[in-house]
Every structure is written in C-alpha cells, then in structure tokens.
Amino acid sequence: MRSPLGRAIGLGSAKEGVEHWLAQRITAIALLPLSLWFVSAVISLVGADLETVQNWVSQPLAAILLVLLLIAMFYHLALGIQVVIEDYVHTELARLGLVVVVRLLSFGFAVAGIFAVLSIAFGSMN
Amino acid sequence: MRSADRPLSPHLQVYRWQLTSVLSILHRATGVWLSAGAILLVWWLVAAASGPEAYDGVEDFLGSWIGLLLLFGWTVALFYHLCNGIRHLVWDTGHALDLKNTYIGGWTVVAATAVLTLAAWVAGISRWVS
Numbered sequence: 001m002r003s004p005l006g007r008a009i010g011l012g013s014a015k016e017g018v019e020h021w022l023a024q025r026i027t028a029i030a031l032l033p034l035s036l037w038f039v040s041a042v043i044s045l046v047g048a049d050l051e052t053v054q055n056w057v058s059q060p061l062a063a064i065l066l067v068l069l070l071i072a073m074f075y076h077l078a079l080g081i082q083v084v085i086e087d088y089v090h091t092e093l094a095r096l097g098l099v100v101v102v103r104l105l106s107f108g109f110a111v112a113g114i115f116a117v118l119s120i121a122f123g124s125m126n
Numbered sequence: 127m128r129s130a131d132r133p134l135s136p137h138l139q140v141y142r143w144q145l146t147s148v149l150s151i152l153h154r155a156t157g158v159w160l161s162a163g164a165i166l167l168v169w170w171l172v173a174a175a176s177g178p179e180a181y182d183g184v185e186d187f188l189g190s191w192i193g194l195l196l197l198f199g200w201t202v203a204l205f206y207h208l209c210n211g212i213r214h215l216v217w218d219t220g221h222a223l224d225l226k227n228t229y230i231g232g233w234t235v236v237a238a239t240a241v242l243t244l245a246a247w248v249a250g251i252s253r254w255v256s
Contacts (some may be wrong), residue, residue, distance in 0.1 A: 046253040075160040116171035
C-alpha cells in the first residue's frame with residue numbers, strides 16, 4: 001500500500017505505539033498478583049491502629065511489594081488515562097498538555113508513596 | 127457535507143444497550159475511578175509516615191459512611207477491572223474473540239466481580255466485628 005518513496009524516506013507511523021501497548025499489558029500482569037495481595041493485606045489490617053499499620057509496612061516483604069505496587073499502578077494508570085485523553089480531547093495543544101500533566105502527577109504521586117513506604121520501613125520519621 | 131458534520135462512530139444514542147458495550151465502557155470508567163483510588167493509597171501511606179494527627183484524618187474519612195461507600199466502590203471497581211483485564215489479556219492472545227465466548231467471558235467477569243467483592247467485604251466485616 002505504501003509508495004516506494006514513502007518507504008524509502010521512512011515516513012508513516014512513529015513506530016513507537018507498540019511500546020505503550022506492551023507496557024500496559026506488562027504492568028497489568030504485574031498488578032494481578034500485587035493488587036490481590038494488597039486487598040488481602042488491607043482486609044487483615046481492618047481496625048488496626050497506626051502502630052500496627054506502621055509495623056506491617058516495616059516488614060521487608062510488605063515494603064517491597066508496596067513499592068512494586070506503586071510503580072506498576074502509577075505506570076499503568078498513566079498509560080490508561082493517556083488513552084482516555086487521546087480519545088476525547090481533540091485539540092492538539094490541550095491533549096498534549098493533559099498527557100504531560102498526567103505523566104508528571106503520576107510520577108509525583110508514585111514518588112510520594114514510595115518515599116512514605118521507605119520512611120516507615122527505615123524508621124526515619126518515628 | 128463538511129467532514130466535521132459527518133456522523134461519528136460509535137453513535138451511542140442509537141445503539142441498543144448490550145453486555146459487551148456496557149462492560150467495555152465500565153472497564154474504562156473503573157480504570158479512571160481506580161486512578162483516584164491510587165491517590166487515596168498514597169494519601170494513606172503518607173499519613174501513616176507522617177504520624178498520628180495525619181493518620182487520624184485518613185481514618186476519620188475512611189471510617190465515615192461516605193468513606194465506606196467509596197471504599198466499597200473501589201473494591202467493586204478493582205475486582206471488575208482486574209477480571210475484565212484478564213479477559214482483555216486472553217483476547218490479546220487471539221482467543222475467545224467470537225460472539226459466544228465474548229458473552230460467556232462477559233458474564234463470567236460480572237459473576238466473579240460480585241463473588242470477589244462479597245467475599246472481600248464479608249472477610250473485612252467479620253474481622254471488624256471480632
């Protein structure tokens with residue numbers, strides 16, 4: 001379907017779409033066990049006071065899984081919200097701006113969550 | 127007709143509601159809703175790291191009726207998005223794309239969401255009571 005000239009100068013797709021698609025699937029697969037673990041952990045923490053929660057977060061396994069959950073979750077949601085924005089926002093500048101804002105916010109919240117987990121785990125704030 | 131006036135697809139107001147489209151819309155809606163839940167998770171963790179005063183604020187909010195209702199909504203959304211996400215991953219391998227299996231998978235997701243949500247809340251409430 002492509003003209004010889006088009007093929008020669010390499011125009012066409014940006015050739016990067018598959019990475020977004022693949023990253024969404026990989027983070028989805030990571031989130032299957034992580035989110036189920038998180039729900040079961042929250043259930044076991046029902047009615048717990050702050051000290052119990054802090055002790056739970058301080059356990060190495062819980063701290064590691066929480067950090068992994070935060071990374072996979074915010075990566076996955078940034079990709080997902082980006083698709084929603086691209087579907088419904090038709091002004092190029094607004095679309096680009098919103099995607100950038102979502103990326104920055106996702107990164108910021110992920111860092112805040114990871115920092116909170118680590119500061120509890122390493123006891124710097126207690 | 128100018129190109130801007132052309133009818134666009136999907137034309138939601140003329141389509142009959144059907145399981146497949148409803149579940150598709152719900153997948154996106156629950157995804158957006160869960161993104162708000164991710165911020166709550168960070169709020170909870172930061173509060174737990176900050177100390178008793180901040181943590182009391184989160185506890186008061188989540189323990190209120192509105193908080194519990196929102197938590198229930200997040201539980202439904204999480205289990206739905208997770209189960210339907212598995213359905214999407216199966217589709218990505220090229221399987222179960224025919225009409226019959228699309229409906230079987232769809233109803234399975236609905237049932238699994240109900241069972242998992244119920245199980246999680248029964249477990250949570252029984253823990254609260256004991």
